[in-house]
Amino acid sequence: MENFVEIQNVSKVIKGRKIIDSLSFEVKSGEVFGFLGPNGAGKTTTIRMIAGLIGITSGDIQILGSSVKTNFEEAIQHVGAIVENPEMYKFMSGYQNLVHFGRMSKGVTKEKIMETVEFVGLKDRIHDKVKTYSLGMRQRLGLAQCLLHDPKILILDEPTNGLDPSGIREIRDHIRKLAREKGMAVIVSSHLLSEMEMMCDRIGIIQQGKLVDVQLVHDVIQTGEKQFELEAEPANAAVELLKQQYPESSIALSDKNISIVILKEEVPNIISMLVQNDIKIYGLKEVSKTLEDRFLEITAKKGE
Amino acid sequence: MLNLLKNEWMKIFKRAGTYVMIGLLLFFVTVMAAFIKYQESGGTVPDNSDWQRGIEMQNETLTKELEEYGDTFTPEMRHSYESDIAIGEYRLEHNISPNDSYSVWSFVQDASFVIEFVGMFSIIIAAGIVASEFNWGTIKLLLIRPIRREKILLSKYVTVVLFSLMLLALLFSYSAILGGILFGTPGEVSPYLRYQDGQVIETSMFVHLLTYYGLNSINLFMLTTMAFMISAAFRNSSLAIGLSLFLMFMGGTVTSLVAMRYDWAKYILFANTDLMQYLDGSPLIAGMTMGFSVIMLIIYFLLFQFIAFYTFKKRDVAA
Structure with a gap:
């Protein structure tokens, strides 16, 4: 299988403190990679570096062969992301929000928008203002927002944060479906460990900015006795x-x-x-x- | 780029605040029109027949005063006397009456003080356009698109400029239409006279008003750019609004106070924003020229833009 995302020896220094220390891993097509670690270990920082929100001090991140550092536009066009809670423009309708973000990528048609809306199951409420949405609906709109341009890589930072059990299950099913059917590479971080267990194929454990361990979910849980x-x-x-x-x-x-x-x-x-x-x-x-x-x-x- | 502009425009016009601003602008002009109309109908139309005599008398007094007390005058006072006398003579020579009845153009000129409000509203929009994205958290979704950050910021700046141009155009056309309806369009528009470099120059009223709008907008434009810079660099819309509005109202006063004492006041932004000073009166500090001010304005403009773009480009979005 092809490596969609490659994190190569990435470090991040903020004010003389090493937040991320020579991190390396890769995510393959069709794989759900879980990113696990205690608070403050550097999960969100890493995810933001992949999405280009935070600069990289040393090392490089390659997305489908393009560097986020030197070839941002080329690299990031294959990425869809929710970073923490998907904040939308509350004074606009869900549909207008999607039109807004659709305009920022190439080739997002009206049909594509409606198709995505249907996929996340927001069809009935899409023309209502976002401020009337429940948290679950906002999360679904967030998912729609990052799927508009058919990304090959999906990055989700705490996607189930604040959702009720049925909402969590829904997001989980969507993620599994996208990885299986569309061959996307998905990177998920979460503090809900049981969630990760059900969602991910592989889990990387990060602690104090270092990748401590990468294991297949099956292995993590299986031991003889x-x-x-x-x-x-x-x-x-x-x-x-x-x-x-x-x-x-x-x-x-x-x-x-x-x-x-x-x-x-x-x-x-x-x-x-x-x-x-x-x-x-x-x-x-x-x-x-x-x-x-x-x-x-x-x-x-x-x-x- | 067009799509980005459409996005920014949409975000401005999907908020109620924008309509409140436009409504207030039109409301001010309307109230003013009503007030002037009411006053006008109360008073009598001035008698136009004997205006030559009036100007002759006025010029005599002015010349006399200038001769007698001229030595004690400040340069500004001297300038204003000379200017009044020259324009009076020009009127007599070319038979241009000063007692023009109140018309649409007078109203447009009177209403042009509302430009200050255009400035205020532009500052509010400029201050919010970057900082709000950080407040709402939407900046994260905005910056993970395949578009360079410079381009996103540029689209926002262009939107701010377009917005203030729209408000100016709205103000001009609305006061022209309202003035036309209430005060009538005169058959023959008397020209606008101004005194520059020892000469009286005649321009058509329309050109004069456009110049007046244009030059007045420079202050607005520079402060809006500054608000935008603060917004992009500090991500704080309250700071951007507060500081810019304060400088808008106080900047000129403080600068002229400094200018009384120190020569370096001419390098302060607000000493240069009023280009009208070169057309109508004497400059704030002797030796300042239009060219100097324009260069200073360009330097300030580039400085603001550099700070805005540099910090926005380098920023780690961590909030």
């Missing part, structure tokens, strides 16, 4: 038995729940063993390790 939660009676007896059987696993009891970390293949053995020992089993479920846990693990480790 998993945590299970078991509800059984009598609980104490169950714990005793489990400890005898699996002395090297970590087993803990809280209230009535027993938590145990173990390979998935062992689960049937546990159940049959407990049943044979006359222990009543009310439930057993997998506690999936979230991205958040992994994220905290990684950042804590590298931060030392």
Whole structure:
């Protein structure tokens, strides 16, 4: 697959302080790249550098082979972006806003505008003033604004910020659809880790201006052993038995729940063993390790 | 570029404030017209037959005063006396009556003080056009288009200039139309007389009014450019409006105070914005010429534009 965006050894110095330190990564066609990091790590700064809002101190950013630094117009014409909340002209209608931004790119027709409006599902309200829109509608208008000129790269800074669950889901579906069907390269930053898990193919973790880790989402979450939660009676007896059987696993009891970390293949053995020992089993479920846990693990480790 | 101008124009005219400004402008002119009309119908038309005698008498007194107290006069006073006498003589010679009845042209001239308001409104638009984009947060969406920043800023400046030209044209044509309806168009327009370099020069009233508008607009134009510069450099529309309006009303006064004492006052912007001083009266500081002022104005203009474009181009949009 082709690299649509290449960040090459980029640094940013503001007032003598290195905000971004030799950052390098690339995003391929059809890929959703998540940008993850604690507040102040430099996510937004990086995204703004890609979009040309902030100058680059050293290094370069190539978009489809054109440098943002030296060939801004050529590079940025393939980019659609929402940087933080999509602020629109509130005194104009949604349609007028789209006409306004459409005029700034080449070849955006009226038909294209209406097509985009339909895609984001704003058809009924598009001629109302933006100040009457809900946050979700503004976000959808923001998405429409950055899709007008058929960009090959989509940059979304905190796209789900302040949205309700259905709004979040809607944006997520749109992003996945755009990456799959149109082969766009999408760069997303978010502080909602569970969101990233569902949206992204690859996640880069940034900390103090450095890229700490880039991993496939699948890898981030997958590790051999998993945590299970078991509800059984009598609980104490169950714990005793489990400890005898699996002395090297970590087993803990809280209230009535027993938590145990173990390979998935062992689960049937546990159940049959407990049943044979006359222990009543009310439930057993997998506690999936979230991205958040992994994220905290990684950042804590590298931060030392 | 045309698309960018259309965008800026659309953003100006989609806001209610713009219509309030235009409405106020027309309202001022209308109120003034009504007031003058009311006064005129109350008074009597001056008797035109004996005007030659009046001017002769006036000139005699003026000449006498000039001879007697001339030595104690300031150069400005001396100039004004000489100018009045010369114009009086010219009137007698060419049979041009000063007692012209009030007509459309007199009204256009009287209404031209409203140019100050055009200046005020232009400053408000110029101050907001860049700073507002930062306030609204829309600057982010504006700068991620495949258009260079210089071009975006240029389109905004051109829009500001077009807007103030539109207001000026509106003011001129509205006061001409209203004056024409209320005070009538005279069959023969008496020319405008002015005294320059020891000579009386005759220009048609229409040309005079256009020149008057044009020269008065220079102050407006420079202050608007300054407001634009502050707006682009500091992203603060209140500062731009406040400072520009303050200088618009106080700049001239402060400069003439400085000019009484120091010679370097001639390098201050406001010593040079009033080009009328070279046509009608004596310059603020002896030795200043039209050419000097024009060069100073160009230097200030380029300085303002350089600051505006340089800071706008380099700015990191982080807010």
